[in-house]
Amino acid sequence: xxxxxxETARADAAPTDAPRPYQSYVYAYPHKxxxxxxxxxxxxxxxxxxxxxxxxxxxxxxxxxEVRCGFCNLFTRIGAPDELTxxxxxxxxxxxxxxREALGDGRDVRFANAAFGGGTPTFLDADELVxxxxxxxxxxxxxxxxxxxxxxxxxxxxxxxxxxxxxxRGTTRLSIGVQSFVDAEARAAVRPQRRADVEAALxxxxxxxxxxxxxxxxxxxxxxxPASWRTSLDAALVWRPEELYLYPLYVRPLTGLGRSAAPLTxxxxxxxxxxxxxxxxxxxxxHGYEQVSMRMFRRADAPAQGPDDYACQTxxxxxxGCGARSYTSSLHYSFEYAVDMREIRAIIDGYTATPSEExxxxxxxxxxxxxxxxxxxLLQSLLQAEGMPLDDYRTRFGSGAFDDFPxxxxxxxxxGWLEPCEDGPRLRLTPEGLAHSDALGPxxxxxxxxxAMAAYEPR
Numbered sequence: 001x002x003x004x005x006x007e008t009a010r011a012d013a014a015p016t017d018a019p020r021p022y023q024s025y026v027y028a029y030p031h032k033x034x035x036x037x038x039x040x041x042x043x044x045x046x047x048x049x050x051x052x053x054x055x056x057x058x059x060x061x062x063x064x065x066e067v068r069c070g071f072c073n074l075f076t077r078i079g080a081p082d083e084l085t086x087x088x089x090x091x092x093x094x095x096x097x098x099x100r101e102a103l104g105d106g107r108d109v110r111f112a113n114a115a116f117g118g119g120t121p122t123f124l125d126a127d128e129l130v131x132x133x134x135x136x137x138x139x140x141x142x143x144x145x146x147x148x149x150x151x152x153x154x155x156x157x158x159x160x161x162x163x164x165x166x167x168x169r170g171t172t173r174l175s176i177g178v179q180s181f182v183d184a185e186a187r188a189a190v191r192p193q194r195r196a197d198v199e200a201a202l203x204x205x206x207x208x209x210x211x212x213x214x215x216x217x218x219x220x221x222x223x224x225x226p227a228s229w230r231t232s233l234d235a236a237l238v239w240r241p242e243e244l245y246l247y248p249l250y251v252r253p254l255t256g257l258g259r260s261a262a263p264l265t266x267x268x269x270x271x272x273x274x275x276x277x278x279x280x281x282x283x284x285x286x287h288g289y290e291q292v293s294m295r296m297f298r299r300a301d302a303p304a305q306g307p308d309d310y311a312c313q314t315x316x317x318x319x320x321g322c323g324a325r326s327y328t329s330s331l332h333y334s335f336e337y338a339v340d341m342r343e344i345r346a347i348i349d350g351y352t353a354t355p356s357e358e359x360x361x362x363x364x365x366x367x368x369x370x371x372x373x374x375x376x377x378l379l380q381s382l383l384q385a386e387g388m389p390l391d392d393y394r395t396r397f398g399s400g401a402f403d404d405f406p407x408x409x410x411x412x413x414x415x416g417w418l419e420p421c422e423d424g425p426r427l428r429l430t431p432e433g434l435a436h437s438d439a440l441g442p443x444x445x446x447x448x449x450x451x452a453m454a455a456y457e458p459r
Contacts, residue, residue: 026441034452044102061321075323096139098359145170181235219276220249242302322351333365387428
């Protein structure tokens with residue numbers, strides 16, 4: 001999939017009506033900013049009664065970090081005073097019990113994979129991580145040692161005792177946010193770290209039995225050059241990570257960079273990020289990695305992640321924690337969303353005081369009808385390098401993708417973003433289509449979701 005100079009020149013000369021390449025990272029649809037309070041507060045038992053529950057995904061959210069990076073707009077707070085982590089785990093356990101009761105006790109409830117995210121789950125100390133795993137296993141029924149388990153960490157919290165707990169409890173994938181191996185770039189991203197500390201953390205991770213290491217890197221940082229980007233790429237490759245994620249930098253409202261710097265939104269920055277993306281993509285492809293999505297690259301000889309029969313387009317998700325979301329076929333729900341630190345602290349405090357009976361109802365979310373389900377299926381399939389089997393779409397919805405989205409797919413094809421395949425077995429993006437995933441994805445949002453997101457007031 002390496003792009004030639006001629007192909008790059010053609011991409012740089014794209015039609016003037018093409019949208020800007022960096023609009024929104026589409027990792028879920030509809031986005032949380034389209035969620036609203038649910039006045040009827042439906043009971044989880046009713047929501048899940050008729051849902052398939054044989055291949056659920058389990059996500060536990062820990063909303064704490066030792067620092068907050070300048071680009072971060074995730075639901076997380078700095079530090080946890082006054083034994084807050086213990087109170088948070090108490091609430092997480094109450095929620096897990098309530099949710100498991102709502103799912104029912106039948107043998108049809110099974111989890112196909114699990115993840116601990118945040119924030120930084122390894123902000124918890126080793127004993128607290130043991131308790132977190134116990135909550136997942138004893139309160140929800142997930143068998144962590146039998147399914148893929150992914151955990152996020154940071155250089156400062158990837159300590160030997162924490163890693164030992166995660167390895168012993170069956171973690172199969174550890175993802176560490178490095179972002180840059182160049183200290184000056186880390187400072188520019190308001191991420192206080194030293195390369196020596198990053199390397200020490202990576203060494204500790206490689207000393208464990210966790211089979212898959214993922215390293216996150218960011219391109220588009222102020223002062224970053226092709227040479228310094230190559231430095232970070234090569235420094236990451238030394239560790240032969242099974243996975244690498246390459247993220248474009250975004251500057252969002254209410255983040256550290258958003259408050260302290262003029263927004264970097266001009267076309268020159270777009271061009272810089274596209275060039276760095278292509279450089280990083282081609283470098284990884286040349287070093288034995290396969291592209292899975294715009295962001296994700298997997299080493300060709302990486303070990304399998306074990307039995308993973310969860311399909312993100314159709315199967316449900318159980319999210320525990322105040323920043324987690326849950327999915328049924330007709331409703332996506334969560335707690336309130338915020339970026340501002342004061343708002344986040346208030347939401348976390350409210351979560352820790354929530355009684356058990358309140359966890360048995362959905363309070364904040366968005367209904368997903370058949371039209372939105374089609375959009376979600378197309379989005380989550382098309383943004384993967386392998387694309388979407390057209391027969392799968394027709395089997396699920398009884399119609400064809402080109403019938404349901406004629407104008408959108410025609411526009412993508414006109415821009416050179418789609419491989420010719422209207423009569424073929426699979427709908428797939430071209431290399432430049434993948435490069436423009438953050439423009440393509442938002443164009444598939446429905447007018448109703450767009451309006452809800454536009455009306456959202458950042459908090």
